[in-house]
Amino acid sequence: MDPVSGEPDGPEVDDGGTVDPDLDAALDDRSEILPSSGVQKFRRNTAVGAVLNGMALGLRDVFDPVVREEPPIVQDAPGEPHEPRHVDAHLDPDDPAASSVTVRPWRAAANGAT
Structure with a gap:
């Protein structure tokens, strides 16, 4: 920029491209370097x-590793079971001490499990 007049020194450039249109066309036609x-x-x-x-x-x-991210498979359960299970586990990810497991041995006998 000219400090006296305040005008740019060279030709104007639009959209950040190069000044020469032939150079733009040549750069657009380039292929992969082999x-x-x-x-x-x-x-x-x-x-x-x-x-x-x-x-x-x-x-x-x-x-430059290739990142391969497996998509999670999520399926909603239809709801709580109608009858309590033989073994129920309630896990608390925030407080592992609050996790609990309930075992109902009479349910195993009712279902024929040993």
Whole structure:
């Protein structure tokens, strides 16, 4: 910016893009950068290339791991059972000492369990 007039020194840039439209078109048409055939040949046909390739893949896994998140399977129960169960467990995640287990041995005999 010119300190005297307060106007910008160079051409105006719209939307943060480059000034040259031909450069914009060339950058939009670029494809993925692929290694040259010499690098591929070295990587596939030499032991040193295979070791270096393995090291590079290992470092990629360490520094840029693929996050695989399993979706939880949630299914609502239709409600409380009509009759009490043989064993009921009530777990309190905030206070484990408040957790309790109720055992009803007469229910096991009624259901035929031993």
